[in-house]
Amino acid sequence: MSDSTWQSTFQDLGRKLIDTTFVVIDLETTGGAPHLGAAITEIGAVKVKAGEVLQEFNTFVNPEHPVPLYITELTGINDAMLAGAPTTYEVFPSLMDFLGDHQSTVLVAQNAPFDLSFLKYAASINKYPWPNFPVLDTAIIARKVLTRDEVPNCRLGTLAEFFGTSTTPNHRALDDARATVDVFHGLLERLGSLDIYTLEELLNFGKRIKRPKSPELKQPTSSKE
Secondary structure, eight states, X not given: OOHHHHHHHHXXXXXXGGGOEEEEEEEEESSSOGGGTOOEEEEEXXXXXXXXXXXXXXXXXXXXXXXXXXXXXXXXXXXHHHTTSOOHHHHHHHHHHHHOOTTXXXXXXXXXXXXXXXXXXXXXXXXOOOOOOOEEEHHHHHHHHSOTTTOSOOOHHHHHHHHTOSSOOOSOHHHHHHHHHHHHHHHHHHHHTTTOOBHHHHHTHHHHSOOOOOSOOSOOSSTTO
16 A cells, blocks of 8 residues: 555544644643642633634632742732632633543643643542543644744744734733644644644654754743743
8 A cells, every 4th residue: 555545544534633623721830840839820721623713711720829929920920810719629620611522622732741730630639530632732743844944942932923823922821822723723734734634643743754853952841832
């Protein structure tokens, strides 16, 4: 069987990206790692399908401890803003309802391991099961499809500027999620030129195509990087 025949068969069997529901999610937190005591302060998410925004989700979250000054300086989020906000335990039912079923929803995030670490930790300590969502990372996809001549790094701000997003990232969850949506759509257009049209192909993208050299030497410690 030729490569082109295999690819055509794979695309016929796979879930087409244009028919897939994506939830692009972003968090603000009190620090870099949940197991070190940091907690979620804000959740922003945008549900999209076929290039169209279906719904948005946004809420402050009470971290149940003071917000460090450097976080307030970065995000503008302070203790007074969070005083009356729901806890993660109270937020999770509405969040999970928004995310939907893991068999129909694909999660997308910029530096996804950061956001997923907080979401899974919060689910665990609050005794909520975390569905096995497929996950796509815009930073990883960007490193594979954009050259260093196009972008010096794959931080959200850099990618947003490159793709001309309608919302400028500003370290607030919903705005950053909105910017990530535009970045994701820009990356999907690039993927189309590589004949990647199904979720299965995209999830296997890194296995089939050699990753180009990147100037970045380590993983960033912020969800925005």
